[in-house]
Amino acid sequence: MASKPKTAKRKSSKPAQLKRAPGKPLYAQVEEIIRKRLIDNYWKPGEALPSEFELAEELSVSQGTVRKALNDMVAENLLERRQGRGTFVSEYTERRALFLYFNLKSRDGDQTMPSSRTLACEQRPATETERDRLELGEGAYVVAMHRVRELRERPVIVERLTLPRDLFPGLGGDLKLPENLYRFYQGEYGITVAKASESVSAVPAEALEAQLLGIMPDAPLLEIDRVAITIDGRPVEWRVSRCNTSDYTYVAERG
Amino acid sequence: MASKPKTAKRKSSKPAQLKRAPGKPLYAQVEEIIRKRLIDNYWKPGEALPSEFELAEELSVSQGTVRKALNDMVAENLLERRQGRGTFVSEYTERRALFLYFNLKSRDGDQTMPSSRTLACEQRPATETERDRLELGEGAYVVAMHRVRELRERPVIVERLTLPRDLFPGLGGDLKLPENLYRFYQGEYGITVAKASESVSAVPAEALEAQLLGIMPDAPLLEIDRVAITIDGRPVEWRVSRCNTSDYTYVAERG
DNA sequence: TAGTGGTCTAGACCACCTT
DNA sequence: AGGTGGTCTAGACCACTAG
Numbered sequence: 001m002a003s004k005p006k007t008a009k010r011k012s013s014k015p016a017q018l019k020r021a022p023g024k025p026l027y028a029q030v031e032e033i034i035r036k037r038l039i040d041n042y043w044k045p046g047e048a049l050p051s052e053f054e055l056a057e058e059l060s061v062s063q064g065t066v067r068k069a070l071n072d073m074v075a076e077n078l079l080e081r082r083q084g085r086g087t088f089v090s091e092y093t094e095r096r097a098l099f100l101y102f103n104l105k106s107r108d109g110d111q112t113m114p115s116s117r118t119l120a121c122e123q124r125p126a127t128e129t130e131r132d133r134l135e136l137g138e139g140a141y142v143v144a145m146h147r148v149r150e151l152r153e154r155p156v157i158v159e160r161l162t163l164p165r166d167l168f169p170g171l172g173g174d175l176k177l178p179e180n181l182y183r184f185y186q187g188e189y190g191i192t193v194a195k196a197s198e199s200v201s202a203v204p205a206e207a208l209e210a211q212l213l214g215i216m217p218d219a220p221l222l223e224i225d226r227v228a229i230t231i232d233g234r235p236v237e238w239r240v241s242r243c244n245t246s247d248y249t250y251v252a253e254r255g
Numbered sequence: 256m257a258s259k260p261k262t263a264k265r266k267s268s269k270p271a272q273l274k275r276a277p278g279k280p281l282y283a284q285v286e287e288i289i290r291k292r293l294i295d296n297y298w299k300p301g302e303a304l305p306s307e308f309e310l311a312e313e314l315s316v317s318q319g320t321v322r323k324a325l326n327d328m329v330a331e332n333l334l335e336r337r338q339g340r341g342t343f344v345s346e347y348t349e350r351r352a353l354f355l356y357f358n359l360k361s362r363d364g365d366q367t368m369p370s371s372r373t374l375a376c377e378q379r380p381a382t383e384t385e386r387d388r389l390e391l392g393e394g395a396y397v398v399a400m401h402r403v404r405e406l407r408e409r410p411v412i413v414e415r416l417t418l419p420r421d422l423f424p425g426l427g428g429d430l431k432l433p434e435n436l437y438r439f440y441q442g443e444y445g446i447t448v449a450k451a452s453e454s455v456s457a458v459p460a461e462a463l464e465a466q467l468l469g470i471m472p473d474a475p476l477l478e479i480d481r482v483a484i485t486i487d488g489r490p491v492e493w494r495v496s497r498c499n500t501s502d503y504t505y506v507a508e509r510g
Numbered sequence: 511t512a513g514t515g516g517t518c519t520a521g522a523c524c525a526c527c528t529t
Numbered sequence: 530a531g532g533t534g535g536t537c538t539a540g541a542c543c544a545c546t547a548g
Binding site: 280281282316317318319320323337338339340 | 535536537538539540544545546547
């Protein structure tokens with residue numbers, strides 16, 4: 001015995017905003033809605049979201065479904081949850097920026113935020129490589145920057161950054177940029193970097209780089225080629241960092 | 256109204272193997288039990304675990320609790336689940352080994368398994384650095400290997416591996432080792448590598464390396480320093496790979 | 511058709527934080 | 530004391546796979 005399916009009527013009273021779609025779980029639709037609101041800055045970084053029950057009622061799904069959606073987004077670093085307090089939109093705190101996007105650690109273990117000196121910042125037409133990396137059309141313009149980053153008062157990284165000009169109106173004249181660029185993008189332009197893909201290789205230092213870093217030409221440098229991606233999957237920054245790894249290493253976890 | 260707590264009696268009939276412990280959720284205890292069985296090879300790689308309901312009954316918890324434990328372990332790459340089939344212990348398939356533990360990709364995108372030639376393999380006392388990396392005591396012995404790895408018929412990586420001798424009895428005489436070492440460790444010695452931490456830097460090629468890789472001495476090489484960790488958290492392999500990155504790059508995802 | 515994992519719901523209780 | 534997220538249960542139904 002013990003079976004006899006109950007054929008219980010399911011949610012026929014309330015006008016459900018969300019319907020079961022084939023191959024699209026409810027929680028995935030909830031995620032999409034929340035993701036859209038984050039993109040639109042409907043909830044701003046640092047703000048608290050409504051509680052699980054409020055969201056569940058608004059979208060006419062159960063609290064458990066909302067919970068799964070929120071937890072998935074926590075795993076993507078888009079949200080943070082604190083027991084007894086609430087669910088919050090992630091911010092680029094210094095700690096977070098260091099942990100997620102700055103991977104150079106001192107060989108004796110500790111990690112500090114670098115300080116930067118911008119050498120140049122200009123607007124110009126994108127090169128073919130830049131258009132490729134940033135998925136831009138022909139004739140597009142970019143903002144290109146060149147800077148040196150120091151750790152413990154010594155120059156360690158030479159960096160070239162490229163941004164699509166259309167996404168960053170007005171950027172380019174000033175050389176005084178904040179250290180935490182991703183927070184700057186978010187605060188000034190509403191652009192949230194959600195992830196990045198990097199490809200790393202070893203290259204010989206060019207003359208200018210050697211001079212800036214105080215090393216010999218052709219000395220080995222670690223080159224980190226990174227494209228930063230927003231929540232909605234668009235590339236917004238191409239960054240090539242060349243690092244002197246005599247005192248620092250690039251760390252990664254596998255598995 | 257609508258409140259009135261039901262004070263329902265909870266699981267008093269069956270002799271529960273698991274009790275609520277302060278600060279230790281049930282699902283965490285379930286995870287520990289399953290993890291222990293994996294370490295002991297009670298369930299072997301490739302084998303199916305009992306179904307959620309069977310595990311739930313055995314441990315006298317609900318199916319939902321087992322589900323959470325299993326999903327957590329899928330996120331750690333220890334288990335794989337396939338709808339309609341079951342839950343399986345992860346194996347080191349070639350695909351998986353490539354994806355998880357071999358991070359050198361051709362610049363044109365594709366990725367192939369390298370082929371290796373072992374130059375030397377010996378047993379000897381561990382150096383201080385080796386004891387440090389592998390958490391060994393004084394007087395411990397290691398198995399040390401030296402090999403060259405080729406991609407598309409061309410030498411690209413020079414690699415030095417160090418293993419604690421006590422964990423790999425009998426290893427060391429033969430120079431013919433399989434390409435997929437982690438599968439070999441698992442199959443021959445019951446040692447399962449679960450994760451690895453890597454630190455990457457740029458170094459000049461030494462004379463011997465340059466000769467083996469067919470490049471100039473002092474040319475820049477990418478050095479990957481990796482310690483592999485088992486399910487129970489012990490280091491079992493220290494590997495230093497020096498790679499010619501003129502045709503390949505090391506890839507990483509961030510965020 | 512039977513069995514597995516995947517989704518969804520509903521409700522109770524717990525732990526933590528704020529007021 | 531009241532609200533939040535965290536854990537746990539129980540049960541129904543869905544989607545996929547195999548015999």
